[in-house]
Amino acid sequence: MAHPPTRVTRSPRSAPDMVILIAPVALPGVDSEELAADPLGGGHYVLHSIPVVAEGLALGDIVSCVTVGGRLHIDRVVVPGGNTTLRLLVDTPFLPALRRRLAAMGCRLEHPLPDLLVLNLPPDAPGEGIRAYLADLAEQGVVQIAP
Structure with a gap:
């Protein structure tokens, strides 16, 4: 019997304005990872978490997001953070x-x-x-x- 895809979830150190973003993951059995981020405005966020399984992302990247089902999903990296x-x-x-x-x-x-x-x-x-x-x-x- 196939198991539904799961998410990798960690409990980041929280700050008052921090939000949780959903990053896509292409691994068997894992469909997404939750990452902490700080809002910058205009639909842009700076990643505050180190991605454990999500590829193509790094701490400090500025990303744009789309809202799906009331949750923010990472759409793309706008400015790489250099990490x-x-x-x-x-x-x-x-x-x-x-x-x-x-x-x-x-x-x-x-x-x-x-x-x-x-x-x-x-x-x-x-x-x-x-x-x-x-x-x-x-x-x-x-x-x-x-x-």
Whole structure:
């Protein structure tokens, strides 16, 4: 029996004006992800959450939305925020040290599932160094980097 599509939902840190946007997801069994955003006016919002499964979006992107069924759905990215989202499957024993190291390098992290680490790589972080570090860990079998 087929199960209905589900949504990935997280409880973002809330701010008074923050709204929840629905981002489309093209994964089996998951049809959307809820992301926190700050309204800018004119139907535009700046993403405040790191997308866990929604692709083509990143923290800080300015998006336009359409209302469907009374909920705001992301239509497109209007202005990229300059951030990059990386998704990692991490060998559990290495997770605490990896989280500390990436946070020290300036990355904001989400840990939505036991072995999944989602990180925001901001434009002012040492991106090449972080990518080289993660590639080295991938060669050692400590992490798998999602494409």
